[in-house]
Amino acid sequence: MYKIETHLHTTYISHCGWLGAQAIMKAYSAAGYDAICVTDHYNRDTFDYIEMDLSTPGSKTRDFLLGYHRLKREGEKYGIRVYAGAELRFDGSQNDYLLYGFHDELLADPERVMSEGLEAFAPKYRADGALLIQAHPFRNKCTPAPAELLDGVEVLNLNPRHDSHNDLALAYAEEHHLLMTAGSDCHRPGDEGTTGILAETLPEDSFGYADLIRSGKYTLIRPE
Template identity: 40%
Template sequence: MFKLETHCHTSEVSGCSRLPAVQLVTQLKRSGYGGAVITDHFHHGYFDSLTGSWTQKIDCFLSGYRAAREAGAQAGLHIYCGLEFRTTTSDNDYLLFGAAPELLYSTPELHRYTIPQLRALADREGLLLVQAHPFRTGLTREDPALLDGVEVFNGNARHDSHNDDALRFARENGLLFFSGSDHHETEDRGRGGMVLPREPKDEADLVRLLPSAGLLPDILLEFFPVKPEK
């Protein structure tokens, strides 16, 4: 079994995070994870603040991921590339799994995509599109037809994500269940995540395995256990 953090941020890229990538990796390793998806915030405000070409902007965005990957290689923690997406017209957040660096470089102006455009990209490239913490105050629920899954457990210690409502929304609409710590600060560590049947080889393999994952924290595993690999 492979314990995975699906939602975490580095201070190199996400202004709301207090944890540099090296410190984040240390905390993840000590919390018993075998790997983590770095899901730094991906939105127009960040990209519009940068100068240079699209390649240079993606270099900046991936700086936290790359620092985490380097630290992870030394610590024995497998790091995967992901992102937490926000459109130009809403404060809703969406986790995108399977988005390897090569895809980000080859998709100019991705930060300006609408959710229907992101859905089309996910279908074309074999990604998973998941709405994060959809029941936080001020957020709205996305059209379920545009989603693969919902973050039914968000462990951020400073937000009430109304996880029970998120679970009900996912169940009612036949969507995949996801769990993540939303790790920005030390107090968030080890609060969520998923358990996979084995270690994913890369981002594409991660997408294949996530539908079989069980949910953390451990109490959730009693109700949402790991399923056999498909």
């Protein structure tokens, strides 16, 4: 079985992330992980932190994926595969959404994405073939999104500094027949590798990773 992290942040992009590529890879290699999905924050705080001018022309996706690219290079030294993801937050809400298997163009214009909101974004991510999972939907200041706009719910989030009310997230996913994921929500030393998924196959790339989640052919890693 292959061990995969689904929810992780880097210091390069996420303003709340403390860990760089080498520290992350050392920790996940020691914990026996085979792959990591980098889900740096895609929100106003992020773009202020990295001093990105959203009013200038041209795609912003490659710059946003700096953490992914650095981890991917470092991962080659450890034999750990790295997949591109994002944790989106739209204006006017504290909700967060894990996005998997997207093409660069989908996130090219952060100003448009963040200002339009989830309802406008839903048909676009689906047309792109991407997958959207609501992260920790019952955490303080978060609310579960309408199920018809989602593919799944993160039902096990083990960030130690938040109570994500995982029992409520699980109940919501079961009620609406949504996909379920588990993630460490790694930001700092000590957060690494507390959960994730186990699968019999190891996806080759970010799109294969999204296909794996979509298939449901995995199990959640639950702490002892």
